[in-house]
Amino acid sequence: MGAIFSVVAATLIVVAVANRLNDNGQNQTAAQLPAVALISVADYARAPAIVLDNGIAESLKQADLKAQISATIVSVNAKLGDRVAAGQVLVKLQDKDIAAQLEQALANLDALKIGARAEDLRLSQTAAENAKTALADSIKDAYAKADDAVHNHIDKFFANPRQSTAEFLILANISGAQIILRPNNDELARQIAKQKYDLEAIFSDWQKNIQTLSAASNQIQIETAAQSAKTNLQSVINLANAMAPLVNDLTSDNAAHKQVIDGYKTEFSAARGALGGAIASLQSAHTAWQTANNALELKLAGASAEQIRGAQAAADGLKATLAKTSIVAPISGTISQISANVGELATPGQLIASIVNPNALQVKTYASENDLSKINLGDTAQIDGGAAGIVSNISPAINAQTKKAEVIVAITKNAKIPIVVGQNASVKINPKNAAGGGFLLPIHAVQFTDNGNFVFIIDSRNIIQALPVQTGDLIGENIEIAGGLKSDDKIVASVRGLKEGDTIITQ
DSSP states (O other), X not given: OHHHHHHHHHHHHHHHHHHHHTGGGOOOOGGGSOEXXXXXXXXXXXXXXXXXXXXXXXXXSEEEEEOOSOEEEEEEOOXXXXXXXXXXXXXXXXXXXXXXXXXXXXXXXXXXXXXXXXXXXXXXXXXXXXXXXXXHHHHHHHHHHHHHIIIIIGGGXXXXXXXXXXXXXXXXXXXXXXXXXXXXXXXXXXXXXXXXXXXXXXXXXXXXXXHTOOTTSOHHHHHHHHHHHHHHHHHHHHHHXXXXXXXXXXXXXXXXXXXXXXXXXXXXXXXXXHHHHHHHHHHHHHHHHHHHHHHHHXXXXXXXXXXXXXHHHHHHHHHHHHHTTEEXXXXXXXXXXXXXXXXXXXXXXXXXXXXXXXXXXXXXXXXXXXXXXXXXXXXXXXXXXXXXXXXXXXXXXXXXXXXXXXXXXXEEEOOSSOOOTTOEEEEEEEGGGOOSSSEEEEGGGOEEETTEEEEEEEOTTSBEEEEXXXXXXXXXXXXXXXXXXXXXXXXXXXXXXXXXXXBOEEO
């Protein structure tokens, strides 16, 4: 009986194996079954995207043009949004004085090279005396213009303008009634009132110093007076510049009051213009006197090789200064900012214009210490509005105060509504070329069909089952899997040559 049971059991096992091997009409032996490798889905999990919300769009090729000398703007040849070419003159500064000084310097250089003649010497002496007289007059004129600007125009913005109790406000009579107009920023007004009172002591000393000044004054007296006048004028200009925000903010809903305010503003603007012109004229007269005096000294002493080299250097310096009166576009691009008006005084360091290339943009953003460790050069990124980019630069240092580091994302594809320079932009960076969460599988682990895309899993009988998955973008030799898989799934490493229902053995 036991022998019969063993035979029956063996027969059933053979039948089961035969049925298993005969699925789908195939007739395979164990040795003929395909061997496949399984991979763990968890090994292909992607890092989540890093979102940085503090980005600013910039031009990859951008130029900020600043004034390098103090001079009056005489022409503006471009406006906001204009396309300009490299080498194009955008703004022209007044250059007559510098051109005249250069002409004189070149003449002095020529005279040094051929030697001073009696007539040349006499002319140089006359030129030096005339320049000294002009400088003395310019110093006095600077005082007069500063005194007029402050005591006839700027004083109108103060109560008790020349006393320690000075207060920034406007007292005016309108239709027989006195009104008081006060500034919006009380703290700034108090600071300016103190600055105004301190200026009175400067005027008192300044007036004493110029009373004895004349063309007969010696070189040291003239030089000292010129330097003092420049310093004093700059103090007055500093006061006017500090007052400007308060003056510009003065306003009223009352039409009559507003008319008075506008009149005061016009006076203030004219006073600032006069101060700018005074310091420019003083500087020009001072330079002209120094040039003429140096030329005379060279002729009196006789020219040496060293003196000729010095004269050449002076001429070259004036040529360089003359070139600075033309503010030229260094690159081709679009004017994104221009802050220049004819008649205004340009000062060294003042931003005159900015040029950008709107077709080559980047986003400058900042990443925390934690995010920074996950970002790599070459990581792809998505930018507000549908633009795409790539991480092109990562700062090697973290700001000690903000605890963040600069990250630059070059825009490789702009949005339908283009990002423009200066725009705030949110950036989503995809570490390791990932666009978000989920998985990034080798492309040969996914079967693509008209009815959907699948990965293969193995059931308990070693039979392939197709598991539908939601796929995303193709990235190199990998494919995004956005849904359908769990981290603990194990799938067939390569679906090539396989189909659902196949019986396999696993390696």
